[in-house]
Amino acid sequence: MALQKEELFLKNKNIKPTAMRLLVLQYLFSCEEAVSLNQVEEALPNADKSTIFRSLKTFEEFGVVHSIREATLTKYALCKTCTAEVHTDKHPHFHCNKCDSTICLSHILLPQIQLPEHFKLQEQEYLIHGICDKCNAIA
Ligand SMILES: [Zn+2]
Ligand SMILES: [Zn+2]
Ligand SMILES: [Zn+2]
Incomplete structure (x- = not known):
């Protein structure tokens, strides 16, 4: 079967491979590029949106995808080296204002920000808005 x-x-991530999870994966x-819940839903028209959402949340929990929160939208991208214990993909993301795609800048490290005293960092997100290489090539 094609989904091997x-x-x-x-299975390597200790996630039970249900039919829906296999299709989403x-x-x-x-x-x-990173995709939104709506894009996954459009790609799988026979699937129930809340089931897709639950699959994505499970994937996020077990280090399969990481989420990128844009102003009104959350997108999901596949992780490369994450485990269920820890997400290691701390990289910036680039959002193209022209074609609306969101790209993982996996090879770029997040800038180290020196927080004021008694501030504790819990999450760091870095989203750059601009024009991507493909759109720039057309212009
Ligand atoms: Zn991750
Ligand atoms: Zn673009
Ligand atoms: Zn990413």
Whole structure:
């Protein structure tokens, strides 16, 4: 069956490979960029939106995807080296104002920010808005 790669991937992350999770993961593997819940829903028209959402939340919990919160939208991108214990993908993201795609800048480190005394960092997100390489090539 065609979903063997996905099944193995989920088992390695200790996630039970349900049919829905396999389909969502298969779609994520086919995406080059971060996708929103709506995009996953459009790609899987027979699936229930709340089931897709639950799959994405499970993936996030077990280090399969990380989420990028944009102003009114959350997108999800596949993790590269994360585990259920810790997300290691602390990289900036780039949002293209023209084509609306969101790209992982995996090779760029987040800037170290010196917080004032008695402030404790819990999460650091870095989202850059601009024009992506593809849109720049057209212009
Ligand atoms: Zn991650
Ligand atoms: Zn673009
Ligand atoms: Zn990312």
